[in-house]
Amino acid sequence: MRKRIYIGSFVLLIFILIGGMYYSLPYYVSKPGMAKELAPIISVENGYKDEGNFMLTTVRMGRANIYSYLEAKIRRYEEIYPVDLILNKKETEDEYNARQLHLMAGSKLNAIEVAYRKAKLPVHYKYKGIYVMQVLPGMPAEGKLQAGDRIYKVDGHEFSSSEKFIDYVGKKRAGEEITVTFLRNKEVKTAKVDLQPFKEDPKKVGIGISLVDDKEIKVNPNVKVRTDEIGGPSAGLMFSLEIYNQLTKEDLTKGYQIAGTGTIDVDGTVGPIGGIEQKIVAADKAGAEIFLAPNEKGAKDSNYKAAVKTARDIHTKMKIIPIDSFDQAVDYLEKLPEK
Numbered sequence: 001m002r003k004r005i006y007i008g009s010f011v012l013l014i015f016i017l018i019g020g021m022y023y024s025l026p027y028y029v030s031k032p033g034m035a036k037e038l039a040p041i042i043s044v045e046n047g048y049k050d051e052g053n054f055m056l057t058t059v060r061m062g063r064a065n066i067y068s069y070l071e072a073k074i075r076r077y078e079e080i081y082p083v084d085l086i087l088n089k090k091e092t093e094d095e096y097n098a099r100q101l102h103l104m105a106g107s108k109l110n111a112i113e114v115a116y117r118k119a120k121l122p123v124h125y126k127y128k129g130i131y132v133m134q135v136l137p138g139m140p141a142e143g144k145l146q147a148g149d150r151i152y153k154v155d156g157h158e159f160s161s162s163e164k165f166i167d168y169v170g171k172k173r174a175g176e177e178i179t180v181t182f183l184r185n186k187e188v189k190t191a192k193v194d195l196q197p198f199k200e201d202p203k204k205v206g207i208g209i210s211l212v213d214d215k216e217i218k219v220n221p222n223v224k225v226r227t228d229e230i231g232g233p234s235a236g237l238m239f240s241l242e243i244y245n246q247l248t249k250e251d252l253t254k255g256y257q258i259a260g261t262g263t264i265d266v267d268g269t270v271g272p273i274g275g276i277e278q279k280i281v282a283a284d285k286a287g288a289e290i291f292l293a294p295n296e297k298g299a300k301d302s303n304y305k306a307a308v309k310t311a312r313d314i315h316t317k318m319k320i321i322p323i324d325s326f327d328q329a330v331d332y333l334e335k336l337p338e339k
Contacts, residue, residue, distance in 0.1 A: 047246030100231025139208020236264030260292030
């Protein structure tokens with residue numbers, strides 16, 4: 001009898017332990033990710049080679065279970081965030097993932113434009129439609145469209161920008177129906193969707209989606225940026241530097257291992273990102289000698305200052321450089337002595 005109790009208790013314990021792995025808590029956990037060389041990811045046709053390396057840095061982010069939550073509580077440089085700090089209001093995890101991938105896509109476009117214009121090469125765009133970023137609950141698009149769908153026709157019409165799509169839909173009245181043609185998993189689909197007033201602004205009608213432009217950049221020489229499932233906009237600065245370095249004869253790396261982070265706008269402005277502390281740890285582990293960090297014009301709580309503090313805490317020899325713009329990063333690298 002006692003043996004059965006022991007066996008039963010053991011089996012119950014196993015179920016509890018396994019269940020703890022799959023039971024999601026209302027939190028996300030972030031931890032240091034990786035520092036990845038960009039040369040194998042980015043290729044400019046007939047581009048120049050470098051002696052050193054530019055590296056993007058990442059943060060590993062995932063929904064917390066009991067074990068990852070407890071682990072993050074005791075480990076340094078692991079952070080816990082409530083769900084509502086990660087997901088937008090009424091946003092699903094699939095929509096969040098789609099948003100991150102499209103932020104990465106936008107970051108790549110900005111990086112290419114900044115690098116080619118710096119190299120005095122022309123840049124052109126081809127508009128392809130709009131991507132659905134989020135479907136609002138209770139609105140007509142719910143159940144018909146989903147995050148990641150690419151809409152390229154409405155009522156048989158193609159548009160040259162998302163503004164024109166919004167203008168076309170906005171001129172219609174509540175209760176009218178539109179036919180949306182879209183691509184999902186490489187399959188063409190159509191859906192008839194009614195228009196309905198928005199609760200926040202009853203004077204405006206729509207189908208209930210948030211969207212982003214789907215456009216293709218046209219440059220010569222051609223460039224390919226392969227990011228697989230890496231999401232978010234934080235690699236923009238490093239993308240632009242790697243692309244520009246392959247476009248120009250002078251090697252900006254000078255033989256160094258150069259990591260960094262920061263968003264990039266089309267005007268070359270470098271913006272702040274999340275998880276700078278974890279990225280410093282990842283870059284140090286990968287052997288980076290220089291780290292380019294968003295300076296935010298010297299703000300007290302800037303990424304740069306947090307990076308300097310983390311670098312001091314982990315006793316790294318990696319040099320942390322404050323960066324506000326793409327041009328500033330290029331100027332710094334051009335003045336680096338050869339290794």
